[in-house]
Amino acid sequence: MAIRFYNTLTRAKEDFAPLAPGEVRMYTCGPTVYNFAHIGNFRAYIFEDLLRRHLKYRGFKVTQIMNLTDVEDKVIRACRETGEPRESLTKRYIAAFFEDLDTLGIERAEQYPAATDYVPEMVALIKTLRERGHTYEHRGSIYFKLDTFPQYGRLSHFRIEDLKDGASGRVDLDEYDPESAKDFALWKAYVPEDGDIYWETELGKGRPGWHIECSAMSMKLLGESFDIHTGGEDNMFPHHENEIAQSEAATGKPFVRYWLHCRHLMVEGRKMSKSLGNFHTLRDLVERGYNPMAIRWVLIATHYRQPNNFSFDALEAANESLQRIQDFRRRLADVRGSGSDLREEMAACETAFGSALDDDLNVSAGLAAVFNFIRDTNKLIDEDAISKAGAAGALALLDRLHSVTGLFAGAKDDAVPDEIQQLVLERQKARRAKNFAQADAIREHLTAAGWIVEDTPDGPRVKRALERVI
RNA sequence: GGCGGCAUAGCCAAAUGGUAAGGCAGAGGCCUGCAAAGCCUUGUAUUCCCGGUUCAAGUCCGGGUGCCGCCUCCA
Numbered sequence: 001m002a003i004r005f006y007n008t009l010t011r012a013k014e015d016f017a018p019l020a021p022g023e024v025r026m027y028t029c030g031p032t033v034y035n036f037a038h039i040g041n042f043r044a045y046i047f048e049d050l051l052r053r054h055l056k057y058r059g060f061k062v063t064q065i066m067n068l069t070d071v072e073d074k075v076i077r078a079c080r081e082t083g084e085p086r087e088s089l090t091k092r093y094i095a096a097f098f099e100d101l102d103t104l105g106i107e108r109a110e111q112y113p114a115a116t117d118y119v120p121e122m123v124a125l126i127k128t129l130r131e132r133g134h135t136y137e138h139r140g141s142i143y144f145k146l147d148t149f150p151q152y153g154r155l156s157h158f159r160i161e162d163l164k165d166g167a168s169g170r171v172d173l174d175e176y177d178p179e180s181a182k183d184f185a186l187w188k189a190y191v192p193e194d195g196d197i198y199w200e201t202e203l204g205k206g207r208p209g210w211h212i213e214c215s216a217m218s219m220k221l222l223g224e225s226f227d228i229h230t231g232g233e234d235n236m237f238p239h240h241e242n243e244i245a246q247s248e249a250a251t252g253k254p255f256v257r258y259w260l261h262c263r264h265l266m267v268e269g270r271k272m273s274k275s276l277g278n279f280h281t282l283r284d285l286v287e288r289g290y291n292p293m294a295i296r297w298v299l300i301a302t303h304y305r306q307p308n309n310f311s312f313d314a315l316e317a318a319n320e321s322l323q324r325i326q327d328f329r330r331r332l333a334d335v336r337g338s339g340s341d342l343r344e345e346m347a348a349c350e351t352a353f354g355s356a357l358d359d360d361l362n363v364s365a366g367l368a369a370v371f372n373f374i375r376d377t378n379k380l381i382d383e384d385a386i387s388k389a390g391a392a393g394a395l396a397l398l399d400r401l402h403s404v405t406g407l408f409a410g411a412k413d414d415a416v417p418d419e420i421q422q423l424v425l426e427r428q429k430a431r432r433a434k435n436f437a438q439a440d441a442i443r444e445h446l447t448a449a450g451w452i453v454e455d456t457p458d459g460p461r462v463k464r465a466l467e468r469v470i
Numbered sequence: 471g472g473c474g475g476c477a478u479a480g481c482c483a484a485a486u487g488g489u490a491a492g493g494c495a496g497a498g499g500c501c502u503g504c505a506a507a508g509c510c511u512u513g514u515a516u517u518c519c520c521g522g523u524u525c526a527a528g529u530c531c532g533g534g535u536g537c538c539g540c541c542u543c544c545a
Contacts, residue, residue: 011474029545030545031545032543032544037545038545040544040545041544041545042545043545044545045545047545072543073543074543074544156473156474156540156541157473157474158472158473158474158540158541159472159473162472162473162541163472163473163540163541163542183542184542184543185542185543209543210542210543211542211543230545231545232539232544232545233474233475233538233539233540233545234539234540234544234545235544235545236474236539236540237473237540237541237542238540238541238542238543239542239543239544242542242543261545262545263475263476263538263539263545264538264539264544264545265545266537266538269537270537270538271537271538271539298482301482301483301493302482302483302484303483303484305475306475306476306483306484307475307476307477307537307538307539308482308483309481309482309483311481311482313480313481313482313494313495314481314482314483314494315482316481316494316495317481317482317493317494317495318482318493318494319494320493320494320495321493321494324493324494324507327506327507327508328508330507331507331508356484362484362485363484364482364483364484364485364491364492364493365484365485365491365492367483367484367492367493368483368484368491368492368493369491369492370492371491371492371493372491372492375492375508375509378507378508378509379508379509379510381508382501382508382509383509431503434503436503436504439503439504440503440504440505443504443505443506452506452507453505453506454505454506454507455502455503455504455505455506455507456506456507461506461507463506463507
């Protein structure tokens with residue numbers, strides 16, 4: 001069955017076929033590096049991670065580009081307020097961003113171009129637009145003239161005349177320069193507030209507008225037409241709409257074939273906001289002792305086009321689910337007997353999982369397939385009806401599905417320290433002597449140290465308790 | 471004011487118009503010295519409310535209610 005994606009452009013699920021067979025070129029809108037990213041940002045990055053991983057799982061060669069916006073109003077404001085030079089400020093937050101990606105097990109894109117490294121490309125693109133009559137100048141800034149691009153609004157399904165100037169409250173219309181508030185800046189003339197953040201170019205002294213970087217970098221690195229472009233739903237308008245206008249007006253070619261947008265994250269049923277006190281950066285949660293993989297689970301387990309309700313109850317549930325998977329892996333690793341090689345069960349699981357993901361990344365249905373497999377296989381393990389090869393195959397299956405979801409890894413640190421092992425042995429001795437009081441005391445001691453003992457027919461098994469809330 | 475989306479059990483969350491997956495939590499049981507893990511059983515689910523279409527509606531249509539996103543630089 002074909003892979004299908006919901007394309008914002010057509011508002012329908014479409015069969016996916018890349019321009020070049022076997023190769024997918026995708027551009028995923030990245031962070032503005034003026035602050036630590038919050039978990040809402042990471043919902044988008046994890047959705048994009050799932051997308052690239054599933055495409056790879058399906059055999060595509062993936063080239064993913066994610067931009068780093070290191071010059072933009074908020075960056076400049078942060079520099080002005082802190083007095084820190086732009087270079088060092090953005091460098092710090094870029095480093096933090098990559099740390100966060102690692103924390104959540106997000107695979108690296110092929111390239112992370114920074115906007116400031118592509119100023120010449122942006123200038124060239126703006127010059128092309130100027131030559132083609134799509135721009136006008138106003139007080140040294142260069143704007144895109146929307147009425148030269150009649151297709152404007154095709155992605156967000158907005159009609160220009162329906163847009164209400166300033167309705168978002170973000171623009172002070174009295175101070176707004178262009179001929180129409182809907183025209184957007186390609187190049188912004190230098191103002192004193194910009195400090196030392198400017199470029200001397202053929203377009204004058206100033207800096208690029210926000211939207212132009214994505215057009216310039218994506219077309220430079222992926223070609224004038226490419227397969228997939230993603231972002232959060234808020235990027236649909238105006239950012240992506242403007243990218244389409246800039247790119248297609250400049251090249252005359254279709255810019256992007258599949259536009260995928262993910263819905264926002266809510267926290268405890270409300271929109272995440274500082275004033276509601278439910279605003280969380282990844283770092284906050286990790287510092288508070290939450291398991292990063294449980295965070296990944298919560299962020300990934302809801303279909304990307306559904307609003308995802310992040311809650312601490314859900315985080316706890318995700319932690320338990322991870323524990324269940326790790327226990328399952330441990331049981332498989334201990335299988336020694338003979339019996340079923342699980343061939344049919346594994347095929348059924350992987351088929352169900354794969355077709356769920358093929359269907360617009362329906363990860364919830366995919367997880368259900370995995371849990372069904374886990375339950376059925378656990379039953380067989382209880383009955384001692386699985387071969388060693390079958391258990392090894394099941395572990396290999398989990399590894400394959402892990403490559404898509406990043407959720408099915410084994411326990412990170414299975415090495416049991418000698419002193420813990422010693423206590424386990426002592427406890428076992430006490431149990432053999434029917435000295436259960438002592439055995440239980442040792443067990444409590446182990447639990448306090450973060451280790452859980454399970455008595456099995458093959459003897460005691462010790463595992464580390466998963467990280468959880470402190 | 472305009473455009474778009476969502477509402478499924480205590481929580482999280484799936485479901486080509488064909489009779490409501492899965493996870494977590496809770497309850498009972500098997501197993502266990504006791505646990506843990508695992509398994510079994512367990513949720514009358516009025517699928518937000520009111521109408522309608524249909525042999526059949528969580529799903530389609532209309533009207534409410536609530537929430538979310540966008541309307542110039544927020545994933």
